Amino acid sequence: MQSHSIPFCNDYLLKYASKPVTALLEEVGLLSNDEFPTPEQLNELTTRYYDHWQGPLFKGQSQFSTDEQRYYETIISEDGVVPTREQSWHDLFNALIWLQFPKTKSLLNELHISDINAHGVNPRTARRNRITHFDECGVVLAVETSDRFVLDKLVPSKEIPEQKFEPANKNNRSAHMTVMRLRHF
Numbered sequence: 001m002q003s004h005s006i007p008f009c010n011d012y013l014l015k016y017a018s019k020p021v022t023a024l025l026e027e028v029g030l031l032s033n034d035e036f037p038t039p040e041q042l043n044e045l046t047t048r049y050y051d052h053w054q055g056p057l058f059k060g061q062s063q064f065s066t067d068e069q070r071y072y073e074t075i076i077s078e079d080g081v082v083p084t085r086e087q088s089w090h091d092l093f094n095a096l097i098w099l100q101f102p103k104t105k106s107l108l109n110e111l112h113i114s115d116i117n118a119h120g121v122n123p124r125t126a127r128r129n130r131i132t133h134f135d136e137c138g139v140v141l142a143v144e145t146s147d148r149f150v151l152d153k154l155v156p157s158k159e160i161p162e163q164k165f166e167p168a169n170k171n172n173r174s175a176h177m178t179v180m181r182l183r184h185f
Helices: 010-016 019-027 038-048 073-077 089-100 102-119 126-137 148-154
Strands: 057-060 081-084 137-143 176-181
Touching: 010 038, 038 057, 038 089, 073 081, 073 102, 081 089, 089 102, 102 126, 126 137
Parallel strands: 057 081
Antiparallel strands: 137 176
16 A cells, blocks of 8 residues: 555554554654644644754645755755655654654765765765665664673674674673664655
8 A cells, every 4th residue: 555545544543553653643742633744733843842943844845846956855954944745654754753863864964965965966876875775764773781692682693793783881781772763664
């Protein structure tokens, strides 16, 4: 099913959406909406959760001039706005990730712009492809343990290089893990 076919309706979401999705929408006060959240409503969330929001604003794609030719990342960097397709689940989740991790998303944008400035928009560099892949479906594991067995069971070493598992505090022997998922489908 295409995301534009999924209605934004409380009853439908409670019946068919996963618990993490409904919990996040509930947490930010959007689950009770009868209609798909607008970019303006997403901007209101920035003021609800931040005293001094330093991230970009969300601007409906329909608000851009039809002759706008700049690349998505360039618009964010130059104008401080995220082009946001109305009625798009992908762009809604992107906005919610911006709200939760504005510094990370800003850094990812800066990395894109650095490559665009050095190499142009097309073809995309391998680094920009990796940045996009992380942005679209990356997972950050924050693990506090020096126990090699625990680390190997979490993610086999053949999948992630050894240096990724260096404990933040080598004296801390507790096995604590926090998983943060940066994904906006």
